[in-house]
Amino acid sequence: MTAKKLFLFCMFLVCEFIFAQHDTISLREVLVSDAQLKNFSNTQSVTVLNDSVIAKNAASLTTLLNYNSTLYFKENGLGMVSSPSFRGTTAQQTAVIWNGININSQLNGLTDFNTIPVSGFDNVTVRGGGGSSIYGSSAIGGSIHLNNELEFGNGFSNALHLNFGSFNTFSAAYNLKASNTNTSVQAGLSRNSSENDYQYLGTSDKRNENGQFYNTSVNAAFGYRINSHHYLKLYSQLFEGERHFSGTLAARSKSKYRDVNTRNLIEWFATSGKWTSRTRTAFLSEQYQYFENAKTQNFESAKAETFIAKYDLNYILHPKVTANFVIDYTQTKGFGEQIGKKNRSIGAVTFLMKHQITRRIGYEIHVKKEVTDNYESPILSSIGTYFHASKNYTVLFNASKNFRIPTFNDLYWQGLGNSDLNPESSYQLEVGQQFRYRKWFLSATAFYMDIRDMIQWNPDDTDGNFRPDNIAAVSSYGAELLLTYEKKIGNHRANIRSNYAYVISEDGETHRQLIYVPMHKANVNLAYYYQKFSFDYQFLFNGYVFTPSKKYNIVSEYFVSNVGIGYDLGNKYTCKIGVRVLNLWNEVYQSVLQRPMPGRNYSMCLTLKM
Amino acid sequence: MMKFIKLVVAALGSALFFASCSPENDEPTKYVPLEKYDSGVLVLNQGLFGQGDATISYISADLSKFENDIFSLANPNVIMGDTGQDIAFYGQFAYIVMNGSNKIEIVNRYTLKSVGTVDEGFSNPRYMAIYNGKGYVTNWGAGNNPSDDYVAVIDLATASVTSAIPVAEGPERIIENAGKLYVAQTGGFSFGNQISVINTATNAVSTITVGDVPNALQIKDGYLWVSYGGKPNYASAETAGGLVQINLNTNAVAHAYAYPDVTKHVSNLVIEGASAYYTVDSGIYKFDLSANALPATPLFTTTSQGVYGVYSFAIKLGRFYVGDAGDYENSGKVHVYSFGSSGESAGTLVNSYTVGVIPAGLYFNL
Numbered sequence: 002m003t004a005k006k007l008f009l010f011c012m013f014l015v016c017e018f019i020f021a022q023h024d025t026i027s028l029r030e031v032l033v034s035d036a037q038l039k040n041f042s043n044t045q046s047v048t049v050l051n052d053s054v055i056a057k058n059a060a061s062l063t064t065l066l067n068y069n070s071t072l073y074f075k076e077n078g079l080g081m082v083s084s085p086s087f088r089g090t091t092a093q094q095t096a097v098i099w100n101g102i103n104i105n106s107q108l109n110g111l112t113d114f115n116t117i118p119v120s121g122f123d124n125v126t127v128r129g130g131g132g133s134s135i136y137g138s139s140a141i142g143g144s145i146h147l148n149n150e151l152e153f154g155n156g157f158s159n160a161l162h163l164n165f166g167s168f169n170t171f172s173a174a175y176n177l178k179a180s181n182t183n184t185s186v187q188a189g190l191s192r193n194s195s196e197n198d199y200q201y202l203g204t205s206d207k208r209n210e211n212g213q214f215y216n217t218s219v220n221a222a223f224g225y226r227i228n229s230h231h232y233l234k235l236y237s238q239l240f241e242g243e244r245h246f247s248g249t250l251a252a253r254s255k256s257k258y259r260d261v262n263t264r265n266l267i268e269w270f271a272t273s274g275k276w277t278s279r280t281r282t283a284f285l286s287e288q289y290q291y292f293e294n295a296k297t298q299n300f301e302s303a304k305a306e307t308f309i310a311k312y313d314l315n316y317i318l319h320p321k322v323t324a325n326f327v328i329d330y331t332q333t334k335g336f337g338e339q340i341g342k343k344n345r346s347i348g349a350v351t352f353l354m355k356h357q358i359t360r361r362i363g364y365e366i367h368v369k370k371e372v373t374d375n376y377e378s379p380i381l382s383s384i385g386t387y388f389h390a391s392k393n394y395t396v397l398f399n400a401s402k403n404f405r406i407p408t409f410n411d412l413y414w415q416g417l418g419n420s421d422l423n424p425e426s427s428y429q430l431e432v433g434q435q436f437r438y439r440k441w442f443l444s445a446t447a448f449y450m451d452i453r454d455m456i457q458w459n460p461d462d463t464d465g466n467f468r469p470d471n472i473a474a475v476s477s478y479g480a481e482l483l484l485t486y487e488k489k490i491g492n493h494r495a496n497i498r499s500n501y502a503y504v505i506s507e508d509g510e511t512h513r514q515l516i517y518v519p520m521h522k523a524n525v526n527l528a529y530y531y532q533k534f535s536f537d538y539q540f541l542f543n544g545y546v547f548t549p550s551k552k553y554n555i556v557s558e559y560f561v562s563n564v565g566i567g568y569d570l571g572n573k574y575t576c577k578i579g580v581r582v583l584n585l586w587n588e589v590y591q592s593v594l595q596r597p598m599p600g601r602n603y604s605m606c607l608t609l610k611m
Numbered sequence: 612m613m614k615f616i617k618l619v620v621a622a623l624g625s626a627l628f629f630a631s632c633s634p635e636n637d638e639p640t641k642y643v644p645l646e647k648y649d650s651g652v653l654v655l656n657q658g659l660f661g662q663g664d665a666t667i668s669y670i671s672a673d674l675s676k677f678e679n680d681i682f683s684l685a686n687p688n689v690i691m692g693d694t695g696q697d698i699a700f701y702g703q704f705a706y707i708v709m710n711g712s713n714k715i716e717i718v719n720r721y722t723l724k725s726v727g728t729v730d731e732g733f734s735n736p737r738y739m740a741i742y743n744g745k746g747y748v749t750n751w752g753a754g755n756n757p758s759d760d761y762v763a764v765i766d767l768a769t770a771s772v773t774s775a776i777p778v779a780e781g782p783e784r785i786i787e788n789a790g791k792l793y794v795a796q797t798g799g800f801s802f803g804n805q806i807s808v809i810n811t812a813t814n815a816v817s818t819i820t821v822g823d824v825p826n827a828l829q830i831k832d833g834y835l836w837v838s839y840g841g842k843p844n845y846a847s848a849e850t851a852g853g854l855v856q857i858n859l860n861t862n863a864v865a866h867a868y869a870y871p872d873v874t875k876h877v878s879n880l881v882i883e884g885a886s887a888y889y890t891v892d893s894g895i896y897k898f899d900l901s902a903n904a905l906p907a908t909p910l911f912t913t914t915s916q917g918v919y920g921v922y923s924f925a926i927k928l929g930r931f932y933v934g935d936a937g938d939y940e941n942s943g944k945v946h947v948y949s950f951g952s953s954g955e956s957a958g959t960l961v962n963s964y965t966v967g968v969i970p971a972g973l974y975f976n977l
Contacts, residue, residue: 252709297759461939464843552662595690
């Protein structure tokens, strides 16, 4: 009730304001943060989720991608640890790239998608398939790109998004952008919190105990045009969160987890005719504290600090041929009770080239070699072509060799780590077809992947303790479909966006589907707009998955739907209010064994844009 | 438009070229459970940590009847829990200690029907002893805190934890004798080398130093026998296992027997008659209680059953019972061997049973 009152108060207070003047400058210029994503991803499936899609989906990257991509998520209950599987690979084989920098944890190798608030990014891009030669370790199944694009000469705008939901869930995000011809500033602040004490459907009295969480993040980006050839760019992000880890139907939990991540990147961008150079340095830090009993002050912790220096030179040899040379150095320091104090330095040289042979056909080649003392590093490469057969039909082909390096935990965990581990390697092929017809777009991609030396923690036959080794081999194949459609008649607008993935991911020895990889996953988003009114329906289907348990072998498939309506009360500026019903049909489901997800629940949102 | 549809169909065809398959979903024939689980052994299968899939199997004393997952058969709507650790019997009840769930499930020991749950007062519970209407459960506490370990005291009449007796890090097996509790301080998340002695009248705790990582306790004729494993090969310095004999009147070590070879890690001590039996890797060793040194060679080995290391071990009903955890992920096995009395040779395989994941304990419900 208090939430509702507060909501109404805000709504009426803010909507009546008359906002400051909105100046318009026509000469807009956008500086991209991830040059390789833009320039050297022409032969693979790339899907961009823009800010309007981002805004519709709740605070975390899990929800955004679960409903808008083929990625499958294994979520330990709402808001808890969430790890993806992309094309049948493991969570550690999906790279998360922040403004061109790989931010997967150096400690455990993965990104928890519930610790990435999506507010504050201009777009989130999903790039399927291998990308190790550009983004380094982990880009095996694919990569997720979080980008801030700095705009010049686009005046001032800001937006506030508030959301109140069931289980005392609250989220707020404020973002501003200001730019003139020489300076561009972006700043964002977001806060999410929830009691998260939903009832377990199908039980008489069980609730999601000890599942409360909060997180705060700050984003900033700054661009300065020194002159027409030189620019300075700065990107910064801070995330701080505390989550209590909820229990399972079989075991209650008392634990909590705190983490703080910082990311800072500075770039000097110089361009002169055919030459473009980017000199980047980045500093990333991650640290966590794990409290087995949240009531005590006793915790286990670890920290990793990464320093990256990168020089990137791009040269247009010919109007149809571009070459790109990148040299980079990464140093990581890890500290923790379980890993001690360890250092790792990696140097790498990358060469990228694209050639447009004719108007319809072209190819790309990427080659990368790393040098480090820690492991044997293979030569990574990728070759791809595109063929625009007609204005309606394009074919893409890509083959690549990718890898994932062992993490600090894999190498150094006290008593269990294995310092002789080598990187995982994978070979993959994909063929994509894209069809365009009026406002229809269909993309169908078939892929095959062979992963070797996969690092797996398995129980040791001698004592049953889990230890990592380069033992597993996996082959994955399947297909992904994306269908989009838009229609506009007078004041009526509608669009459809739908994904489907079919994935077989087999253990090379047992020929069984890997655990927590569904063979089928589909989602559908329908949106309808009439003047200031909007309606949308989201649907998610996840096929059954196998679990490691012999007794409970399967987590059943589930269908979840969300529905939302919104109305824009503003005249000159956006002042949109909305209501969403999540899990509309009250589906009883689990994403992970013994961890029930919430039943039907509600949220109200308010978006102001000035 | 037609051309477009053809293109779409062709694309779908080529992208979805790979055949789909679905899981085998055969309807099982109606199974009638045994429902009575007396006169036999309950095998506690730990399950996989975090999966909440511990189970209990039953093997009848005459070896003719066998059933898996009997807790679920008796209680279809109760989840037994995560990581089954120990079972203690008291009267008509069985107390099942669930390490991962931090609880004890109480069942009727003969029907396995659920009676209740104790789910407050535990932190990483391990093993349970019963004395004078009270249950004593060892608890490791939080993994990174060496000083929060204790023995929880349960009032069995009210099925609730009434107090906690602090002990050193990693209290494991617990046994009662004449009002005193003897607790093997395995070390939990590190390596211990003591036995804690708790006077149940005063809850006063004293200690006896034995070898590294004491893992099993037996009482025989006024003596406490302890098997200790030594530190494993992944410790900074591996140490050998052995046996220690303690005089229960004085709580002093009477004899200590150690292997010279640091790779010999002794566990699963059982005293039967005038001999001690224990295991090292896949071998079953026999030690005459009056002998001067530990035997170098096993009585028999379980290697022909593919056992890499004996996980659980018992001697009862004139047989050896060996729990084999296999790869620690899939179903384990229980092998039954002849004891070797009445002229037959010891260690002849009598029968094998495929049980649940990680058979951690064998409890005779006789």
